[in-house]
Amino acid sequence: MTATPxxxxxxxxxxxxxxxRRTAGRxxxxxxxxxxxxxxxxxxxxxxxxxxxxxxxxxxxxxWTSLFPPKGLTLDSYAAVFxxxxxxxxxxxSLFITIPATIIPIFVAAFxxxxxxxxxxxxxxxxxVAVVGLLVVPxxxxxxxxxxxFGNLGIAGQFLSVWLAHTGYGLPFAxxxxxxxxxxxxxxxxxxxYIDGASPVTAxxxxxxxxxxxxxxxxxxxxxxxxxxxxxxxYIYLGAVRPENLPMTVQISNLVSSxxxxxxxxxxxxxxxxALPLAVFFALQRYFVRGITGGAVKG
Amino acid sequence: MDERLGTALxxxxxxxxxxxGYIYLTELVLRFAxxxxxxAIRPWLWLLPxxxxxxAFLIFPTILTILRSFQGAVAGAWVGLENxxxxxxxPDALISLRNSLMWVVFLTLFTVGLGLLIAVLVDRVRxxxxxxxxxxxxxxxxxxxxxxxxxxxxxxxSAGSAQTGTLNGIxxxxxxxxxxxLQVETLGLNTIFLVIxxxxxxxxxxMVILSAxxxxxxxxxxxxxxxxxxxxxxxxxxxxxxxxxxxxAVVSTTIVITALKAFDIVYVMTNGNFGTQVIASQMIKxxxxxxxxxxxSALAVILLLAIIPVMGVNISRFRxxxxxx
Numbered sequence: 349m350t351a352t353p354x355x356x357x358x359x360x361x362x363x364x365x366x367x368x369r370r371t372a373g374r375x376x377x378x379x380x381x382x383x384x385x386x387x388x389x390x391x392x393x394x395x396x397x398x399x400x401x402x403x404x405x406x407x408x409x410x411x412w413t414s415l416f417p418p419k420g421l422t423l424d425s426y427a428a429v430f431x432x433x434x435x436x437x438x439x440x441x442s443l444f445i446t447i448p449a450t451i452i453p454i455f456v457a458a459f460x461x462x463x464x465x466x467x468x469x470x471x472x473x474x475x476x477v478a479v480v481g482l483l484v485v486p487x488x489x490x491x492x493x494x495x496x497x498f499g500n501l502g503i504a505g506q507f508l509s510v511w512l513a514h515t516g517y518g519l520p521f522a523x524x525x526x527x528x529x530x531x532x533x534x535x536x537x538x539x540x541x542y543i544d545g546a547s548p549v550t551a552x553x554x555x556x557x558x559x560x561x562x563x564x565x566x567x568x569x570x571x572x573x574x575x576x577x578x579x580x581x582x583y584i585y586l587g588a589v590r591p592e593n594l595p596m597t598v599q600i601s602n603l604v605s606s607x608x609x610x611x612x613x614x615x616x617x618x619x620x621x622x623a624l625p626l627a628v629f630f631a632l633q634r635y636f637v638r639g640i641t642g643g644a645v646k647g
Numbered sequence: 648m649d650e651r652l653g654t655a656l657x658x659x660x661x662x663x664x665x666x667x668g669y670i671y672l673t674e675l676v677l678r679f680a681x682x683x684x685x686x687a688i689r690p691w692l693w694l695l696p697x698x699x700x701x702x703a704f705l706i707f708p709t710i711l712t713i714l715r716s717f718q719g720a721v722a723g724a725w726v727g728l729e730n731x732x733x734x735x736x737x738p739d740a741l742i743s744l745r746n747s748l749m750w751v752v753f754l755t756l757f758t759v760g761l762g763l764l765i766a767v768l769v770d771r772v773r774x775x776x777x778x779x780x781x782x783x784x785x786x787x788x789x790x791x792x793x794x795x796x797x798x799x800x801x802x803x804x805s806a807g808s809a810q811t812g813t814l815n816g817i818x819x820x821x822x823x824x825x826x827x828x829l830q831v832e833t834l835g836l837n838t839i840f841l842v843i844x845x846x847x848x849x850x851x852x853x854m855v856i857l858s859a860x861x862x863x864x865x866x867x868x869x870x871x872x873x874x875x876x877x878x879x880x881x882x883x884x885x886x887x888x889x890x891x892x893x894x895x896a897v898v899s900t901t902i903v904i905t906a907l908k909a910f911d912i913v914y915v916m917t918n919g920n921f922g923t924q925v926i927a928s929q930m931i932k933x934x935x936x937x938x939x940x941x942x943x944s945a946l947a948v949i950l951l952l953a954i955i956p957v958m959g960v961n962i963s964r965f966r967x968x969x970x971x972x
Contacts, residue, residue: 377768384765385781391847392785394813395796409809410816411799444651448658453700455666460697467690473969475694480965482705484904484958488930489947490708492715492940507651511658516704519697548689549674577789579911584935597791601915604795618795622788629787633780636787640852641859 399425399615406612429616434592435599439620442576442595444507449514449575450568456515457522457567458560462552464523465530466538476527482520490517491584498585505589513581518571525570525639529563530556566639569632573625596621666696709951716944730945740946743924746838747907747953750925753839754906755899757846762853762898763891766861767883769854779858783851790848790911797844798916801828832922841923844912849905853898860894861887897964900957907953926950 397411400421405414414420429435463469464476494513498504533556541551557564579597586593600617603610629636673692677685719726734740765782769775785793802812806825810816815825828840864887872882910927917923919932926946934943 377771381765381768381772381778384761385778388781388785388847390813391796391800394799398799406811408811410811410813412813412816440651444655448655448662451659452662452666455663456696456700459666459670459693463690463693467686467693469687469690472690477962477965479701481958481962482701484954484961485705485709486908486927486947486950486954488908488910488927489712489951490704491931492934492944492947493708493711494704507654512700513704516700519700520705523697547674548693549670552670573787577791579789579791579914580931584931588935597789597911600791600795601911604798604915605918614795614798618792622792625787625789626784629784630780633783637783637855637859640855 395615395618397421398612399619401425401612403612425612426616426620429613429620432610433599433603433613433617435596435617435620437592438594438596438599441593442597442621445510445514445582445595446572446575448507448511449518450571452511453515453518453522453571454564454567457519457526458557458564459552460519460523461526461530461560462548462556464527465533466551466556467548476523479520479523483524485520487517487580495584505586505593507593509585510582513585514571514575514578517581518574522567522571525567526560526563530560533559562635562638565632565635569628569636570639572628576625669696712944712947715940716948718944719941720939722940726941730941731949733942734945734949739924740929742922743919743926743929744949746835746922746924747926747950749835749838750842750845750906750909751903753842754845754849754909755902757842758849758853758902759857759895759899761846761850762857763895765850765854766858767887769858770861779851779854782854785848786851788848790845790909791915793844793848794912794915797847801840801916803827803829829917829923830921835922837917837921838923838925841912841916842906844916845906845909849902853902856898857891857894860891864890896960900960900964903957904954907950926953 394411397414398406400423401411401414402420402422402424405420460479464472495504498509503509537555537559538551541555546554576595577597578595579601582595583598583601586595587598596617600614600621603614603617670693673689677689677692680688715722716730717727718724719729734744765778769778772778799811800813802810803815803825804810804812810819810825812828814828819825829837831837831840869882869886872886873879877885908927909925910931913919913923913925913928914931919925919928924932926949930943930946930950933939933946
């Protein structure tokens with residue numbers, strides 16, 4: 349803006365360069381977005397096409413050579429990954445690990461979140477700040493002592509060890525998310541319930557829990573994806589002791605390191621492991637996004 | 648199917664049952680407590696399961712690991728700061744420190760920069776939700792799967808033979824020589840290529856949060872600026888960007904922590920070879936491949952020390968928000 353307000357300025361779009369710029373701007377947005385979307389999709393498309401080619405094609409030519417026109421596409425690698433590897437049992441292991449490791453922390457966190465939101469006790473805020481602080485503790489600082497304890501208890505390598513560990517690791521975020529949501533429920537609801545003589549247990553199961561369902565859904569999706577996609581926790585607690593209990597992520601990483609043998613199995617294995625997270629994502633995207641924005645923005 | 652199914656079913660039904668039963672039990676127990684004490688004891692009973700888990704799996708092990716970092720490869724043999732002087736004296740370890748710093752800087756730059764750009768751009772188009780899904784979806788898959796996907800992007804065949812990797816395919820179309828992306832150690836470039844994989848996953852995270860914040864900015868404010876003749880760039884630079892800064896700070900702290908913890912991508916794509924090791928992956932290697940829990944614990948503590956300042960920022964921001972409640 350100039351310092352002479354008396355002079356009427358010509359709006360930018362009236363001039364020819366301004367119009368040019370605006371037109372370029374309008375199409376520019378679409379061009380930039382189109383390029384970004386292609387860049388984002390290309391890696392996955394590449395793997396998808398490669399997962400449908402046979403091993404000699406994969407080794408000797410790029411995936412794009414099979415596209416125009418489509419040729420030599422086959423489901424052989426998908427059949428092979430089931431017959432030559434343990435991926436089917438890995439899929440079931442992943443389910444066995446993930447479902448309990450998702451359900452347990454939700455209950456434990458809901459009780460704690462209710463206490464943090466609607467009960468008064470000395471040190472409440474300090475304790476909650478400590479829980480928020482635990483959000484960032486790297487799992488690496490916990491592995492060595494816990495592994496020894498699991499060894500002493502004789503549960504190293506068993507599903508129970510990862511259920512417990514994932515519950516502990518998932519709790520800070522779970523408590524944080526649920527407490528933020530429960531704490532913002534209207535106070536009057538609980539006050540009138542208590543006046544009517546409801547016990548905290550009734551207030552929790554009849555009021556707080558049903559009203560927190562959206563946050564619980566978001567949390568369930570998060571914890572599910574976190575555990576399903578986890579490599580490290582399973583690798584540390586299950587890998588060395590009971591390889592037959594390993595989830596798909598660890599199996600796939602083992603496939604990668606066994607260079608040469610089974611290059612063509614990687615693509616199908618990866619897609620099988622992605623199937624469930626993608627289904628969850630597309631079916632429940634709304635809750636997923638709400639969990640992210642609710643956890644990070646609202647705070 | 649087998650015994651695992653029985654166990655899993657017992658856990659899925661039994662554990663919630665036990666936990667719900669526990670809460671009912673606390674009320675029964677509280678009946679025996681004097682009236683005045685009841686409301687003082689109750690919160691602790693409700694918190695007990697969570698506190699037990701947090702102690703057993705986060706607090707207690709962290710304390711033990713800190714103590715362990717002052718002991719040698721053999722537990723119980725106190726060695727003072729030897730594990731730390733090993734770290735700062737070993738070229739390999741220092742490379743992992745440099746790489747972790749690179750992860751923090753570049754992952755934050757890539758994800759926040761691109762996330763902001765995309766959030767601003769999709770706000771102006773009708774296919775917003777589709778564009779967002781495309782950018783966002785990699786966040787749902789595992790880093791292991793992402794690493795497999797990108798191995799085929801970075802794949803390298805020696806010059807002269809047909810390229811099978813997507814990026815080298817594109818380069819060769821322009822007559823440029825094949826690059827063995829994951830082995831370029833100059834300036835730690837291969838680490839940047841690994842960061843790109845993570846950025847591919849996490850840009851959607853930054854975008855979703857920034858986009859939500861962007862929608863919170865009053866359109867009247869923006870329209871007023873446009874009517875006053877501000878260009879789109881000026882609207883962004885002087886109105887939108889300053890208003891988004893607090894959100895950018897929030898996103899950045901999360902990304903910094905994610906970058907420091909990044910393990911899977913390094914482990915699956917290079918296994919830390921070619922100078923791509925980071926602290927998080929070197930900790931695993933020292934502990935569970937070389938079996939030196941002293942070194943491993945020291946590395947874990949260094950990782951924790953790097954994260955604590957970010958945690959401090961998190962907590963002070965959280966307290967500021969609570970004060971506004």
